[in-house]
Amino acid sequence: MRREPHLKLADVLHELDMSRAAFYRMRARGKAPKCIKLPNGHLRFRRHEFDAWLESHEETTH
DSSP: OOOOEEHHHHHHHHTTTHHHHHHHHHHTTTTTTTOEEETTEEEEEEEEHHHHHHHHHHOOOO
């Protein structure tokens, strides 16, 4: 069984075109995607959870 690759914070920041400071502000407000905090303090994101979070923020036009 192959494990799903995890995204690093740098990958998420690149995809969102967002600064690290802006991301941490969003995280402090509880609005950031779900992540895994490793013992060394680094963050990892499951690809499918990040994609679902991103899709949940799509705006619909009427």
